[in-house]
Amino acid sequence: MHPWPIDIPFASGTSLKLQAFGEDLLFERINASRLTYTFGKPESKRLVAVADKATIIRFLPTLGERALLFFPETKFLCPAGLELRTIFPLPVHLHIGVGTPTDVRLIEDLAPPTTTRALYGPVDSGIICTSVRARTASSITDYLNSHTDEGTKVPEFHFGSKLPNDDPSVAEPSDATNAGTTNASNKIRFNQLIAYATITIINTTNEPLEVSKIMIPYNALSLYQTNSYLLCNEIQMRLLSRLEAEITPGDCPDPKAKPVDQGQGRFAVVDRRPHIFAYAYRSKTGLDYGF
Amino acid sequence: MDFIDTKLQAFSKSLEGMTSWEALSPYLIALLTLIIGYLIGRSLAKAAGSIVRQSGSAHGALLTQKIVLYVVFTIAVIFALANLGLKVSGLLATAGIFTVALGFAAQTSVSNVISGFFLFFDRPFSIGDTVKIDTTLGTVLSIDLLSTRIRTFDNLMVRIPNEGLLKSTIINYTLYNVRRVEIPISVAFGSDLQHVREIIIGIMNNHKLILDEPAPAVIFDMMTDSGINLLVRAWTERADYITARSELTMGIHNVLVESGITIPFPQRIVHLEQTGPWRVETYQTDAPAEPVARKGVHIKATSGIQALQDTMGKPE
Numbered sequence A: 001m002h003p004w005p006i007d008i009p010f011a012s013g014t015s016l017k018l019q020a021f022g023e024d025l026l027f028e029r030i031n032a033s034r035l036t037y038t039f040g041k042p043e044s045k046r047l048v049a050v051a052d053k054a055t056i057i058r059f060l061p062t063l064g065e066r067a068l069l070f071f072p073e074t075k076f077l078c079p080a081g082l083e084l085r086t087i088f089p090l091p092v093h094l095h096i097g098v099g100t101p102t103d104v105r106l107i108e109d110l111a112p113p114t115t116t117r118a119l120y121g122p123v124d125s126g127i128i129c130t131s132v133r134a135r136t137a138s139s140i141t142d143y144l145n146s147h148t149d150e151g152t153k154v155p156e157f158h159f160g161s162k163l164p165n166d167d168p169s170v171a172e173p174s175d176a177t178n179a180g181t182t183n184a185s186n187k188i189r190f191n192q193l194i195a196y197a198t199i200t201i202i203n204t205t206n207e208p209l210e211v212s213k214i215m216i217p218y219n220a221l222s223l224y225q226t227n228s229y230l231l232c233n234e235i236q237m238r239l240l241s242r243l244e245a246e247i248t249p250g251d252c253p254d255p256k257a258k259p260v261d262q263g264q265g266r267f268a269v270v271d272r273r274p275h276i277f278a279y280a281y282r283s284k285t286g287l288d289y290g291f
Numbered sequence B: 001m002d003f004i005d006t007k008l009q010a011f012s013k014s015l016e017g018m019t020s021w022e023a024l025s026p027y028l029i030a031l032l033t034l035i036i037g038y039l040i041g042r043s044l045a046k047a048a049g050s051i052v053r054q055s056g057s058a059h060g061a062l063l064t065q066k067i068v069l070y071v072v073f074t075i076a077v078i079f080a081l082a083n084l085g086l087k088v089s090g091l092l093a094t095a096g097i098f099t100v101a102l103g104f105a106a107q108t109s110v111s112n113v114i115s116g117f118f119l120f121f122d123r124p125f126s127i128g129d130t131v132k133i134d135t136t137l138g139t140v141l142s143i144d145l146l147s148t149r150i151r152t153f154d155n156l157m158v159r160i161p162n163e164g165l166l167k168s169t170i171i172n173y174t175l176y177n178v179r180r181v182e183i184p185i186s187v188a189f190g191s192d193l194q195h196v197r198e199i200i201i202g203i204m205n206n207h208k209l210i211l212d213e214p215a216p217a218v219i220f221d222m223m224t225d226s227g228i229n230l231l232v233r234a235w236t237e238r239a240d241y242i243t244a245r246s247e248l249t250m251g252i253h254n255v256l257v258e259s260g261i262t263i264p265f266p267q268r269i270v271h272l273e274q275t276g277p278w279r280v281e282t283y284q285t286d287a288p289a290e291p292v293a294r295k296g297v298h299i300k301a302t303s304g305i306q307a308l309q310d311t312m313g314k315p316e
Helices: A140-146 A281-290 B002-019 B021-054 B058-083 B088-105 B107-122 B162-167 B193-205 B238-258
Strands: A006-009 A015-020 A023-031 A034-039 A046-049 A056-062 A068-072 A076-078 A083-091 A093-100 A103-110 A116-120 A127-134 A157-159 A186-188 A194-203 A209-211 A214-216 A223-225 A230-232 A235-239 A244-249 A275-278 B130-133 B136-143 B147-152 B157-161 B170-172 B178-187 B217-223 B228-237 B280-284 B297-301
Touching (some): A076 A083, A083 A127, A214 A235, A214 A244, B021 B058, B058 B136, B107 B136, B178 B238, B193 B228, B228 B238
Antiparallel strands (some): A015 A157, A023 A034, A068 A214, A083 A194, A116 A127, B130 B170, B136 B147, B147 B157, B178 B228, B217 B228
16 A cells, blocks of 8 residues: 555646546646646536646545544444444545645545535534444454455545555556556555544443444544555543443554654644543434424 | 995905804814714724624624714714804703604604614524525625615515514524425325335435434325325535435435336316216217317217216216
């Protein structure tokens, strides 16, 4: 896996054709200060102003700018006093910028097509979150082994040009259909657009409790990368009662994983303060559903 | 002639007296006081308005601006009148009587001003909100002391007196971030209701604008003359409401048609209690004739009811 962020040289007069989330992503540098950017249909073409000195297009994985509301496809049942550890996949946004290695300006933040939104809290005061519905597994290996169809669900992300300083050991064979400005082709695997988050649920009450949703505040997660995939820092969820839980961000479960550089040596700062959230708030607003 | 000369000299002297600095200066100072008072009032009003606007209330800022401007300008007027030699205390005393007279004359305006103050504290909406006041739907442009201005979505400006507004039913569409989309539909009797529910929920779960939480719902509402009524309910962000509703309606219609589920229309079945056979006469005609003419062929039923029987296939 190529380390993030990925910088692709983009000189004046050249073009770059990629594929992201099943759609064509085309960049054409018209001159030193202008480029056109097309994602998907040709009608979506946009003219973008860039600095004359801009030399690269940068791709970064991000978790978006909203809190996450995770709905496991299989609900968790945690007996009293016990803990349940599981991993779940988070779709990663693709942050696209243009500039120099030390000064990149954002063009677009491409959200994965599989994500939707959900409201956390009552309808009059809740907050809109990124909704994640996913199956869980006991480990990343188990998840990858049991979800062989994932590649067909979310398309792979292809780079048509040769990546700078790429590790040839992970490069895919040349793919003529995805050829860009050069003949060489590198394919960024699907799992690079998924980050695996580990969550530990601890039941501190005296009764078995069921968890059907987990709210993870914005800034509670940060991205790390290993040689194979993206990871998030661990989340600990302590069930305090039938209604409330406490979320505490922890460290990355893989000590060898490196934080993803957000560009210019900046790394996402995790807010490690515990956060109380009501995971059974729906019962308070039941009338809103029926009437 | 002497008389005219004397009069002209007197007039000339009085004219000199009127145009002298001593005579004009009080008027000029009063005028200057008014101008300076207005300018200071406007500046202070702007400053006060911007301070209030920082707290996020455009309505409060507008009201503060106007109050500060009127107060400062009123003080400037009082100073100007005092400079002209008018006794302000006497003026204020007569103002009481004047106010009573004015109150009768400007009853509606005063009522609107008071209503404007109530609106300010009640805050049912703010500038920029989308509201429906009785039958007027639009965006609030301004909330003044006397009236509130609404720009409707067909681009008309509607001025609503504050008094009337206070008595009206107000619906604010922009207060909350999410709205519920409700689409009433109907399916024919005999439809597989579980299947209907599943496909509609599937449409909503796969729609990007529909929120996963609160979860979409399909409620089987009632059985009517024509079919079974359903209420499809889903939540969406306020800004996406119209799009979500339109796309959802289209999506549900398409999926019902694709699945072969009949969407019924109002219909009435009439059972005719005629035991004997129907006698139908047909004959050729050149001109249209009563009661029914279609393609030159007339059909006449003789069972007590006149009816067109060309498609029903009743036995003769």
